[in-house]
Amino acid sequence: xxxxxxxxxxxxxxxxxxxxxxxxxxxxxxxxxxxxxxxxxxxxxxxxxxxxxxxxxxxxxxxxxxxxxxxxxxxxxxxxxxxxxxxxxxxxxxxxxxxxxxxxxxxxxxxxxxxxxxxxxxxxxxxxxxxxxxxxxxxxxxxxxxxxxxxxxxxxxxxxxxxxxxxxxxxxxxxxxxxxxxxxxxxxxxxxxxxxxxxxxxxxxxxxxxxxxxxxxxxxxxxxxxxxxxxxxxxxxxxxxxxxxxxxxxxxxxxxxxxxxxxxxxxxxxxxxxxxxxxxxxxxxxxxxxxxxxxxxxxxxxxxxxxxxxxxxxxxxxxxxxxxxxxxxxxxxxxxxxxxxxxxxxxxxxxxxxxxxxxxxxxxxxxxxxxxxxxxxxxxxxxxxxxxxxxxxxxxxxxxx
Numbered sequence: 420x421x422x423x424x425x426x427x428x429x430x431x432x433x434x435x436x437x438x439x440x441x442x443x444x445x446x447x448x449x450x451x452x453x454x455x456x457x458x459x460x461x462x463x464x465x466x467x468x469x470x471x472x473x474x475x476x477x478x479x480x481x482x483x484x485x486x487x488x489x490x491x492x493x494x495x496x497x498x499x500x501x502x503x504x505x506x507x508x509x510x511x512x513x514x515x516x517x518x519x520x521x522x523x524x525x526x527x528x529x530x531x532x533x534x535x536x537x538x539x540x541x542x543x544x545x546x547x548x549x550x551x552x553x554x555x556x557x558x559x560x561x562x563x564x565x566x567x568x569x570x571x572x573x574x575x576x577x578x579x580x581x582x583x584x585x586x587x588x589x590x591x592x593x594x595x596x597x598x599x600x601x602x603x604x605x606x607x608x609x610x611x612x613x614x615x616x617x618x619x620x621x622x623x624x625x626x627x628x629x630x631x632x633x634x635x636x637x638x639x640x641x642x643x644x645x646x647x648x649x650x651x652x653x654x655x656x657x658x659x660x661x662x663x664x665x666x667x668x669x670x671x672x673x674x675x676x677x678x679x680x681x682x683x684x685x686x687x688x689x690x691x692x693x694x695x696x697x698x699x700x701x702x703x704x705x706x707x708x709x710x711x712x713x714x715x716x717x718x719x720x721x722x723x724x725x726x727x728x729x730x731x732x733x734x735x736x737x738x739x740x741x742x743x744x745x746x747x748x749x750x751x752x753x754x755x756x757x758x759x760x761x762x763x764x765x766x767x768x769x770x771x772x773x774x775x776x777x778x779x780x781x782x783x784x785x786x787x788x789x790x791x792x793x794x795x796x797x798x799x800x801x802x803x804x805x806x807x808x809x810x811x812x813x814x815x816x817x818x819x820x
Contacts, residue, residue: 444468444501449528450508454492462486464494464508472498472506479510497530519587522551526580531597535575539568546578546592553578559593562602563624570740606637606680613638613683617669618690623659631655633667633685640683642667649688660731663716666690704771707753712742719753719766726764728753734769 444450444466452464455471462474474496481487488494499521500507509530525532534548536555544560546553555578558564560571578592579600621633621640630643642665644655652658659665671684707719707728716729728751733741745751753766754774 444498444506448498448501449495449530450498451493451495452508454488454490454494457486457488457490462488462494464496466506466508468506470505472496472508474508474510497524497528499524519551519583522548522580522587522590523583526583529579531577532580532592533575534578534592536571536573539572544568544571548578548590548592551587551590553580553590553592555592555594559595562595562598567739602634602637604637609636609638610681613669613672615669615672619667619669621665621667621685623661623663623665626655626659626661628654631659633665635667635669635683635685638680638683640667640669640685642685642687646670646684646686646688649691660729663729663731664713664727704752704754704774706750707766709745709747709749709751711747712745717741717745717751719751721753721755721764721766723755724764726766728766728768732756732765732767732769 450466450472452466452472454462455465456463457476460476462476462479463471464474466472474494476486479486479488479494494510496508496510498506499509522532524530532548534546534553536544537547537552538545540554543554543556546555557568559581560568565571576594577597578594579596581591581593581596583590619635621635624632624634624639628644630641631647632639633642642655644652647655647658665687667685667687668689669683670686670689671682673682673684675681705721705723707721709717710720710725711718716727717733718727719725730741733744735741735744751768752771753768754770756765756767756770
C-alpha cells in the first residue's frame with residue numbers, strides 16, 4: 420500500500436468513526452464506558468468514539484474525597500451534552516444549580532438526581548433538588564411502608580424523576596424506583612453465583628409464625644423456625660427482629676416454573692458453634708463505642724469484641740431515626756446477649772435498665788438479710804415457724820410445747 424493510499428485509509432477511518440459518534444450519541448442517552456484517565460478535575464471515559472467523553476471528577480468522589488473509580492473500571496453514565504467536541508457525561512443530575520431542562524433530561528434518560536428530604540407533607544415528602552422543590556409520594560420513599568416520614572427529613576439520597584410538568588413547577592420523584600432497580604441488579608448478579616453451602620449476610624425482612632424471610636442481596640430466602648437455632652425457638656420474634664442483620668447459610672435452591680424466582684432455604688443453625696438459642700441478656704453492663712449506624716441497628720465495639728445492637732434493642736420510639744440518638748464515636752451502655760445466633764455478638768440497650776433493677780433488688784434483699792439475732796431479717800416478721808411458735812394452740816393462754 421502506497422503512502423497516499425495509507426493516508427486515505429486512515430482519514431476515512433477517522434471521519435467514519437467521527438460520523439458514527441455523532442449518530443450514536445445524543446443528549447439523554449445512557450451509555451457504558453471504560454475509565455482511561457483521571458486528572459485533577461476530569462475523568463476521561465472511552466465510549467467507543469474518536470474522542471474520550473468527559474466526566475466531572477467530583478461526581479465520582481467518595482466520602483473520603485477520593486475517586487470511587489480507577490483506570491480500567493466500567494462506568495455507566497448519561498450523555499448530558501453531545502455534538503462537536505468531547506461528549507459530556509453525568510453520573511447523577513441535579514447537583515449544582517438544577518434547571519428544568521436538566522430534570523427533564525433526567526426523567527427521559529432515567530438518570531438519578533441527588534436531593535434532600537426537606538419537609539414532611541400530606542401523603543409524602545418534599546425534596547430539595549439544588550433549589551428546585553419536588554414531591555416524593557409516601558409509597559415511593561422506601562422499599563417498605565414508612566410510618567413516620569419525619570425520620571427521613573434532612574437525609575440526602577438519589578431519586579428517579581418520574582415526571583416534570585408545568586415548566587418545572589410540578590416535579591415528582593421516587594427513591595423506591597432506584598432501590599428496586601439496584602436490588603434487581605444485585606439479585607441477577609447473586610443468582611449467577613449462588614450455591615448450596617454459601618454463607619451470606621442478610622437482612623430480616625419479615626417475621627412469620629413459621630420463620631423469617633431474609634434478603635440476601637436482592638433475593639429473599641426463607642429461614643424456617645427450626646433453622647434459627649439448635650435450641651428450640653417457639654417464635655422467630657423471640658430471637659430476631661425486622662431489619663436485623665444476620666449471617667445465614669444456603670441450605671437449598673428450588674427452581675420454580677413461569678419465571679418465578681427460586682425458593683431458597685436458609686439456616687442460621689448450621690453456622691452455630693457450640694449451640695445457642697434465644698438471645699438472653701447477661702448480667703453485666705459494659706461500655707460500647709458507636710462505630711456505624713445502619714437502618715437495622717447500631718454497630719459497636721466493646722472490650723469483648725464488636726457486634727450489633729439491633730433496632731429492637733435500642734430503646735427508641737417506633738419509627739425513630741437511630742442516627743439522631745447515636746453518633747459515631749460516642750459511648751453507650753449495653754448488655755451483651757447470650758445465645759447469639761450464628762456466633763455473632765449482639766447487644767442490648769433496653770436490657771441495661773432491667774439488669775440494673777435486678778442488681779438493685781438483689782442488693783436490697785442482701786441488706787435485709789443482715790439482721791441481728793440468729794440471722795433473722797432485721798425489722799421483719801420472721802419465718803412462718805416463728806409466727807406459729809408464738810400462737811397458743813392449746814387454748815390455755817400458754818405456748819404449746
